[in-house]
Amino acid sequence: MFPDDNGACRWSPESQPYSWEMARRTVVVLYVVLWVAVVVGVDFLFFRHRFWERLMANVGIALVLAAFGLRFLKHP
Numbered sequence: 001m002f003p004d005d006n007g008a009c010r011w012s013p014e015s016q017p018y019s020w021e022m023a024r025r026t027v028v029v030l031y032v033v034l035w036v037a038v039v040v041g042v043d044f045l046f047f048r049h050r051f052w053e054r055l056m057a058n059v060g061i062a063l064v065l066a067a068f069g070l071r072f073l074k075h076p
Contacts, residue, residue: 035065 039058047054 031065031069035062038065 039061042057042061043054047057
């Protein structure tokens with residue numbers, strides 16, 4: 001924000017300390033945190049003592065989340 005000739009503050013893109021690249025990085029970090037939370041949650045809730053089932057579920061979750069990320073989070 002910067003004051004104009006009358007002293008009122010006006011919005012300008014240059015006055016924004018927040019860039020779109022920073023917003024994109026924030027979304028990617030939140031996506032990765034969500035990914036880890038889902039995998040760990042499924043592990044502990046459903047497959048705590050079953051190695052092969054847990055491994056297959058983790059691979060399936062990773063594939064679905066990777067496909068979603070590539071579809072919606074790729075750089076235009």
